[in-house]
Amino acid sequence: MTVADRSWAEKFAARTRGGVGGGLASILALAGDKKAIPFAGGFPDPSTFPEHELTDLVRGIIDANDSSALQYAPTGGLPGPLDYISGRLGANEGRTPTDGELMITSGTIEALELAGKAFLDPGDLVMVEAPTYLGAIMAFKSFQADLEALPMDEGGLQIEALEASLADGRIPKLLYTIPDHQNPGGVSLVADRRERLVELARRYGFVIVEDVAYRELSFHGATGACLWALGPDVVVQAGTFSKLFFPGVRLGWAAGPPEIVSQLVLAKQNTDQCAGALGQRLLEDYGRRGLLDRQIELSCELYRQRCDLMLAALGEHMPNGVSWTRPRGGFFSWVTLPPGLDAAELAVVAQSRGVTFVPGAPFFPDGRGADNLRLSYSRVEDHLISEGVRRLAAVIEEATGRSRGGES
């Protein structure tokens, strides 16, 4: 029997049959189109990466004879980098993690995997915003959780809808939210809803998983207290350095109740055992020299400029009936098309015209989103933004015309 003869699919686990992963694959394919104007992938711009400092940082670590940078690290993280991240949280969020409240992860995706490993049996209820980060949908579905989609508006997650579900007896194990410059929504949770959300978690006994991937990429000041600082007893905060330092380092953190963090650390023994020690030490030294904060400042300027250019172009080019969110940070604006249009079909046409975006459906756990699309301005050079939006607007206008024609 040869490789080609046998099919292993029948042996694959039940969790593989949830249709998980196709959405991301198609996005990566779109993001890989080097010729198009790329409103697709949510990648940070390479111009923000610390290329010029890296050699010097590595030399410093080697010269210090610190062999811990090359060895296996403790599963929860090296002491120095943990101390640095802890101090950062204290300075930025007004709360310093106490013993056992902080660990270093290999990024937010891994933190979600660890939360799933720690909490989720098949059929457990997880609540998410809709739309939301599709990596989170994939992660929770891979644990065969039931996902309930909560509605959002310009002020973020609609707390009344959550309250209604809870009052109906639908109590999740986990509630996943991106309170700041949400992916893909481009909106932030308003202050009073933050307090109410934490109170609900306390009252009903569920864990809030707070994804702060875009929190520090805020263009006009802070969005509000982070949920973890408001409710360290009920919140696990998952952060990433992919957008602040660089993605190729695979580093993030999780902060939460010690009992939960220790369970996440146990789970991490089975994912990759530890985050890369070299990356941990690079981050620490870069941060302690003040370079991380400087990079974040410059990144905010860059992305704010691109966001402004995109919003101006949308206002100039988009036909009537198209609406979009007005981000104050992060990478994304969320576009709603006139009724009857299918963003997945438009994505194909748009790509042939040299502009890519991600259609909305993969950001919903329940098949909605056909008339939505996500635009990312993070990696589009300034001078291409208006032209990209113009091309996209033309594609939408043509389709709207055909759609109206079809109705008549």
Added chain:
Amino acid sequence: MTVADRSWAEKFAARTRGGVGGGLASILALAGDKKAIPFAGGFPDPSTFPEHELTDLVRGIIDANDSSALQYAPTGGLPGPLDYISGRLGANEGRTPTDGELMITSGTIEALELAGKAFLDPGDLVMVEAPTYLGAIMAFKSFQADLEALPMDEGGLQIEALEASLADGRIPKLLYTIPDHQNPGGVSLVADRRERLVELARRYGFVIVEDVAYRELSFHGATGACLWALGPDVVVQAGTFSKLFFPGVRLGWAAGPPEIVSQLVLAKQNTDQCAGALGQRLLEDYGRRGLLDRQIELSCELYRQRCDLMLAALGEHMPNGVSWTRPRGGFFSWVTLPPGLDAAELAVVAQSRGVTFVPGAPFFPDGRGADNLRLSYSRVEDHLISEGVRRLAAVIEEATGRSRGGES
């Protein structure tokens, strides 16, 4: 309600109640004892790490303006590093992976996690050698698999025992084996058993997960063809660069049938999305300069010397009734104590005398191993090996005396 008031344990997933993880935690605690002579952890020696080359490698990557080294990588790996690893397998194993047969992982632990995600539903049967790598036991137990322990001898896994189980209708989904310089056994699978094992996998339709962590750390030439080269249709090979390059880079590979590898890549979208791009590029450039092969040569010399010193010391100091394996590669010798002794108790006494080792029980999935222990010579400086073994022999001798006294 405060952090201290609430317990989340009742919300944790069923998989967390398998007692997974305690073994590794105690080993890491032993390995962290800086004062003792360390026969415990299976860490590579820092003197093998490429400290002096790292700065230059990073500079080369930055100077080449290769921003892919800092960006997100494709989930299966960057093209250049994949090409390098593929060429290496071709040169070393006589078989070059074809399209879709190879991916880059964040290490062997992650490869096992991915295999579990792809294949294992609760109650599925996984066969392992006993004793075996406890990270593998933890990984498979975390998927609530049933583990069947197959016996080993000086020639590795006993194929007759496997045949008997299969003939009895116990067909695993996965069979996990470390054919070369096994952890913790210190033995290798003899050539004819390799062929028979692959034939059985074909006949009964199970997947062999081949862990080659120590394969290239062979002191006296190769051990035999790797299982993947013998059976690329039924074998997933999991390799790691932790012992060949350095652990702080978190890099490995998986090679297997394309249908399985593509499922592992899907699963990796949920663990860490991609292995660190910077590490991938460092490995590639280091390897292409011939430095990796040179490092492996020097590592083999270092570990062979230490192994020889340990075997000599064991012969000189150990009391009658103690036996041990004679490794021809890798990091470990596996010791069997006289009946009635408890290695876990001895470990406590030994640590108080300044020598650490790992007791045998965690390496079995079924509670055996009380009269076994694992000695690692990989990170013990040459001049301490004999003294460490002498101390350990004294502890065993005293306990044997007490044990005999108790019997009389």
